[in-house]
Amino acid sequence: MEMMDMAADDTREELRRKLRSNFDGRIVRKDLTKKIKEGANVPVYVLEFLLGQYCSSDDETIIEQGVQNVKRILADNFVRPDEAQKILSQLRKNGNHTIIDMVTVHLDIKKDCFFAEFSNLGLTNVPITDDYPEKYDRLLCGGTWCIVQLEYESEGDSGFGITDIDGQPISSKQKKQKDISPISIHKLTPIQMPHIDIEEVREGRKAFTQEEWMDVMLRSCGYEPEQLNNRGKWLLFARMLPLVENNFNLCELGPRSTGKSHIYKEISPNSILVSGGQTTVANLFYNMGRKTVGLVGLWDCVAFDEVVGIKFKDKDGIQIMKDYMASGSFARGKEEKAASASMVFVGNINQSVDVLLKTSSLFDPFPPEMGTDTAFLDRLHCYIPGWEIPKFRPEHFTNDYGFITDYLAEFIRELRKEQYGDALDKYFRLGKNLNQRDTIAVRKIVGGYVKLLYPDGGFTKEQIEEILIFALEMRRRIKEQLKKLGGMEFYDVNFSYIDLDTFEEKFVSVPEQGGGKLIPDGICNSRQVYTVSQGKSGMIGVFRLESQMLPGNGKFERTGLGSDRDCKESTNTAFNFLKANGKRISGSISTTMRDYIINYQDLQGIGMTGKLALPTLIALCSIALGRPTVSTLAVLGEISISGTILKVDELANSLQVCLDSGAKKVLLPITSAADLGTVPPELVGSFNLIFYSSAEDAMFKALEVE
Structure with missing residues (x-):
């Protein structure tokens, strides 16, 4: 054990040595972030930039001094919105x-000069020299956090003036700005990465193996x-x-405490x-009144927390x-x-x-208007199985070195401009079951992983294959x-x-599909019958009938049907048929000396079927006969009151549900034999089809009565 620990150390x-030699000044110890973050309400990327400046050492004394410096800087200079007026008063005094503070700069065309806006301080139209936005272009692109030395012109201060980035007096054009506000910027220093050299990342990546780079990236996220x-x-x-792919639509559903929203809130600015979840079209897409683009035009990624609460105030x-997710x-x-934000x-x-897999779908937590809309769900590119990610405990958060999150976020943002979706074409071709949307999704996932893992473009066939298998599984x-929700329209899942x-053609499956089935293997007890048909919602699902017989006088009780008239009439049809034909079926069946109770269960929550x-x-x-049905049998079809057999509606979809539910044998009316031509051959070949030509024939074959 000690040997393993030493090897890990x-x-x-x-x-660490590789990080220092290739990314010096770009890395930070993540445990320091945690210590200060607990007491300071500043973005992680601001905090880590300061730590990178003051604590870039292995000497504990220097680190401790650096931490104290960062704390002091934050305490003295960080602007809390509720203290804005107090700070302005101190500035005036x-x-x-x-x-x-977060500083954004805009160009006033009419006045032909730049003005700064302070987020927490609440100041607007503060004059700023041309040099700053020219040198730090992020000031013009959504803003950046800065340390700013502000000056206040007191009345009669004739010597007051604005200086440029080098401390030189400003030009006459810029001097006009001073008339607008008594506050001016003496010096501005960004405390986010002002710009990123992507070539530095590419060169640095070459020093790491794939496993090392993956560890560095994960530690950078905490x-x-x-x-x-x-x-x-x-x-x-x-x-x-x-964050690395444009217009990428991702879904992650899983247990609580797995950090699903952490990366979108804390890591990337x-x-x-x-x-x-509640929003409006104007907020998210476009405000027609103000003629301004919404969140999708302002951010690289728009994440919705708690999908169950997603609600648009607008019907459209x-x-x-x-429309946006598709195009x-x-x-x-x-x-x-047009916009490039991912959803x-x-x-x-x-x-x-x-x-969930047995009773509904993995999109069940979505609101109904989204979770059952196959057109919406088909636009998702990737579904992360959140249930496979462990619940986070303190030991899951690193104390080791990683990239400053702002540096990480910025070089990831730079990589959005590049495309690697065709990286797989050199070695592989996608199978015939992938339609256009599937292909786009897989290529986006492959491209995203290549950017994250191999920004230098150096990858092997085996590494691309590993990414491709993962991408195919996610889609x-x-x-x-x-396929569960939309039936045969989405049959091609292999x-x-x-x-x-x-x-060689290799197939990729999803791990959770091997789970338990609704129709169990082995012989059912004589109290259970499974049928597949269309429920009240219009979807096809599995229904279970559990029966019991007691001494009595011929009563027939049904539970689980509620007040549904069609269901009750359908069950009465069966009991009346048995009364009329019971002796012909078997002399041991009594409809006068026994009471029968049947419980009907809608196993997938789609509404009870009327074909019972x-x-x-x-x-x-x-x-009545004490005989169980054939093992793994699903009953399809229906009879009328006279015993006439009725064909199965949507045979292909019904058989697909049978397969997904674990049925291996299907009891099918002979009238549906003609429709088998509409069913894919591989689906038909998955079952032992048992045809029946009458109600009695169906009963005998279901119970294997000679």
Whole structure:
């Protein structure tokens, strides 16, 4: 054990050495961030920039002094919005004051000069020299956090003037700005990365292996990779895909406390988390009154926390969102607007995944207008299985070195401009089951991972294959749920890829599909019958009938049907048929000396079906004769009151539900044999089809009565 710990320490030390030699001044110890963050309400990226300046050493004394310096700077200079007037008063009294605030600069065309705006201080139209926005272009692109020395011109201070970045007197044009505000900027220093050299990242990446680089990136986000298995690392990496890919639509649903929204709120200054879920078209897309673009035009990533609460005040909100998710543009008024923001949907799953897979879909936490809309769900590119990510405990957060988050966020943002989706074409071809949307999704995931893992462009065939398998799984998870919700329209879920060297086709599955089935293996007890048909909601699902027989005088009780008239009439049809034909079926069946009770269960929550006559007849005969139905059998079809058999509606979709539910044998009316041509051959081949030509024939074959 000690040997393993020593090896791990050596590995960490080697990684630190590589970081210092390749990214000196760009890294920070993450435990220092945690210490100060607990008591300072400043963005992580601001905090880490300061720590990178003052604590870039291994000497504990220097680090401690640096931490104290950072704390002092924050205490003295950070502007809290509720203290803005107090600071302005101090500025007026003293004539100068140094602050830390978010500064945005805009160009006033009419006055032909630049003006600064302070977020927390609440100041606008503060004159600033041309030099600053020219040198620090991020001031013009959404703003940046800065340490600013402000000066206040007291009345009669004729010597007061604005200086440029080098301390020289300003030109006459800029002097006009002074008349607008008594406050001026003496000196401005960005405390975010003013600009990023992406070539520095590419060169630095070459010194690391894939595993080392992945660990560095995860530590930069605050995670401790040594507490995660390889699968966990890949899943956490997937959370960064919307930050590195334009118009990337991601969904992550899982248990609480797995840090689903952490990266979008704390790590990147380029993403926004919409808490509570409620929004408007004007806020998200375009305000026609003000003629301004909404969040999708201002941020790289818009994340919705708690998908269950997503609600548009406008009726057309989800339609516009669907349009945007598909094309990256949306129409408002007379014009079409384009934006590149990615959309992220995160939320909690309250049940186990096995239960969800059996009873509904993995999109169940979404509001109904989204969670059952296959057109909306098909636009998602990636579904991260949040249930595979461990719940975070203190040891899951790193104390080691990682990139300053602002540096990480900025070089990730730079990588959005590049495209690597075609990286797989050199070695692989996608299988025939992937349609256009599937292909786009897989290429986006592959491109995103290549940017994150191999920004230098140096990757091997094996490394691309690893990414491709993961990408196919993430997209197939969505397709599997679409198949449940939309039926045969989304039948082609068997995703594969072909190796261009060997022409071998390899198929990729999703791990959770191997879970428990609704129709269990083995012989059912004589009290259970399973049927597949259309529920009240219009969806096709599985229904279970559990029966019981007691001594009595011929009563027939039904539970689980509520007040549904169609269901009750259907079950009465079965009992009346049994009364009329019971002796012909078997002399041991009595409808006068026994009471029958059947409980009807809607296993997938789609609303009870009205086609219950045939399954009810089989359930009654099964309990009366004490014979179980054939194992893994699903009953399809229906009978009328006279015993006429009725064909199955939507045969292909019904058989697909049978397959997904675990059925291996299907009882099918002979009248539906002609429709088998509409069913894909591989689906038909998945079952032992048992045809029946009458109600009695169906009952005999279901119970294996000779």
